[in-house]
Amino acid sequence: MVKGKVVALDGAKAVAEAMRQMNPDVVAAYPITPQTEIVQTFSQFVADGKVDTEFIPVESEHAAMSACVGAAAAGGRVQTATTSAGMALMWEVLYVAASTRLPIVMHFVNRALSAPLNIHCDHSDSMGARDAGWIHLFAENAQEAYDNAIQSVRIAETCMLPVLHTQDGFIISHGVERLEILPDQTVKDFIGTYKAEHPLLDTDHPIMVGPVDLPDFYTEHKRQQVDAMEKAPQVIRRVGQEYGTLTGRTYGLVEPYKLDDAEVAIVVLGSTAGTSKVVVDALRGKGVRAGLLKLRAFRPFPAEEVVVSLKDKAAVAVLDRSMSFGGQGGPVFLETCAALYNGGGRARVINYIYGLGGRDTTPDQIERAFQALLNITTTGKAPALLNFLSVRE
Amino acid sequence: MAKQPGWKDIPIGGLILEGGTAVKYETGSWRSNRPELDKNKCTNCMLCWVFCPDSAIVVRESKMLGYDLEHCKGCGICARECPVKAITMVEETKFREESNG
Numbered sequence: 001m002v003k004g005k006v007v008a009l010d011g012a013k014a015v016a017e018a019m020r021q022m023n024p025d026v027v028a029a030y031p032i033t034p035q036t037e038i039v040q041t042f043s044q045f046v047a048d049g050k051v052d053t054e055f056i057p058v059e060s061e062h063a064a065m066s067a068c069v070g071a072a073a074a075g076g077r078v079q080t081a082t083t084s085a086g087m088a089l090m091w092e093v094l095y096v097a098a099s100t101r102l103p104i105v106m107h108f109v110n111r112a113l114s115a116p117l118n119i120h121c122d123h124s125d126s127m128g129a130r131d132a133g134w135i136h137l138f139a140e141n142a143q144e145a146y147d148n149a150i151q152s153v154r155i156a157e158t159c160m161l162p163v164l165h166t167q168d169g170f171i172i173s174h175g176v177e178r179l180e181i182l183p184d185q186t187v188k189d190f191i192g193t194y195k196a197e198h199p200l201l202d203t204d205h206p207i208m209v210g211p212v213d214l215p216d217f218y219t220e221h222k223r224q225q226v227d228a229m230e231k232a233p234q235v236i237r238r239v240g241q242e243y244g245t246l247t248g249r250t251y252g253l254v255e256p257y258k259l260d261d262a263e264v265a266i267v268v269l270g271s272t273a274g275t276s277k278v279v280v281d282a283l284r285g286k287g288v289r290a291g292l293l294k295l296r297a298f299r300p301f302p303a304e305e306v307v308v309s310l311k312d313k314a315a316v317a318v319l320d321r322s323m324s325f326g327g328q329g330g331p332v333f334l335e336t337c338a339a340l341y342n343g344g345g346r347a348r349v350i351n352y353i354y355g356l357g358g359r360d361t362t363p364d365q366i367e368r369a370f371q372a373l374l375n376i377t378t379t380g381k382a383p384a385l386l387n388f389l390s391v392r393e
Numbered sequence: 394m395a396k397q398p399g400w401k402d403i404p405i406g407g408l409i410l411e412g413g414t415a416v417k418y419e420t421g422s423w424r425s426n427r428p429e430l431d432k433n434k435c436t437n438c439m440l441c442w443v444f445c446p447d448s449a450i451v452v453r454e455s456k457m458l459g460y461d462l463e464h465c466k467g468c469g470i471c472a473r474e475c476p477v478k479a480i481t482m483v484e485e486t487k488f489r490e491e492s493n494g
């Protein structure tokens with residue numbers, strides 16, 4: 001196992017440090033709060049000659065993702081970073097990147113979408129892009145954001161799918177934490193070199209990228225993307241195992257916490273998983289069989305793990321940090337319900353919306369959710385499917 | 394039409410792994426108007442060849458011979474640009490009627 005260096009960094013700087021160590025061929029990005037610190041820190045590495053990266057300071061996020069698509073098609077190892085409205089402006093090109101099967105890595109920070117204008121954390125931004133065809137990983141803390149950044153490159157280049165890995169805006173991106181960073185050479189060896197199979201710049205073998213795709217072939221190209229996403233879980237597990245052998249920090253698609261004998265459980269992703277673990281520990285101290293399922297991957301959705309982990313629980317609360325207005329709950333809730341329905345689960349499942357626009361999510365809020373689950377197990381009656389952890393009436 | 398390849402048999406990402414493949418895509422079926430050449434008026438000035446967006450003007454030894462109707466989409470640019478009005482656009486249905494006829 002490699003000995004890491006213990007440092008104090010916030011999540012944004014930790015990811016910028018990972019980018020320095022990975023030394024991508026091209027980074028095209030535009031600053032936007034609270035992601036700015038990633039690009040700003042990385043551009044300083046470029047200015048100081050610490051990386052060989054061609055840094056393209058574009059005029060918008062639409063241009064950033066477009067430049068990434070061009071550079072990745074050319075055969076480069078390409079990365080970008082954004083958040084919130086920045087991703088919204090990339091929208092069209094997110095689909096182009098995934099559908100053209102370009103292994104771009106996006107270092108992402110979660111922030112609410114306007115209006116009203118809000119710069120703080122929720123997951124509306126990246127959840128909105130859940131059907132764009134990107135692999136979508138969440139981090140609980142700065143260490144995981146750093147680790148995900150490095151693994152994302154391997155996952156992307158194996159699956160030939162773009163990967164966005166996220167961290168909660170300000171909570172992780174601007175909260176200084178203790179974490180371990182790997183030696184530069186270890187990162188370099190782990191990600192290896194990337195050789196595109198069909199680079200656009202190989203003029204001896206001319207190809208065409210992004211041609212018009214009419215009804216006679218479009219469905220077949222979409223079917224290929226389904227196939228790639230179906231194979232992604234194996235790749236994510238394999239890369240996470242290998243990373244664990246190297247660092248002692250093994251990753252899968254989910255992290256079950258005190259779940260084996262749990263009667264009631266919470267499903268959550270991002271930084272609130274950390275808060276929820278504290279609550280689970282406290283409830284366990286009081287004799288409550290509480291557990292937690294943290295999702296690391298949202299795309300591909302780990303349906304298999306969700307079913308195995310939750311199908312025998314009495315009651316489950318799914319925490320969503322974004323809304324689907326007019327839908328039957330938040331995106332994590334809907335996916336969890338679909339997985340359990342098809343997997344023969346018998347758990348009663350309810351949904352809590354929390355932390356919108358950066359609203360603090362405190363241990364007592366999580367505890368109230370567990371209390372609601374315990375009430376379901378004793379009374380057999382569930383509250384409304386859709387609830388808020390914190391809203392003023 | 395020949396059987397089209399399945400999703401496992403085509404390059405991912407919509408890539409086309411060779412050049413010059415547009416010739417294999419027969420766009421002539423899109424046409425609703427067909428250009429007709431009056432060889433008596435044609436001066437072989439080659440402006441139609443210059444303007445044709447589909448490389449559908451057949452030329453040999455500096456002579457305008459006619460059209461590649463497998464690729465001509467019937468846009469009518471050649472007829473519009475021809476300085477001696479040697480090209481007229483005729484509705485495709487006319488030819489259908491003749492061939493059915």
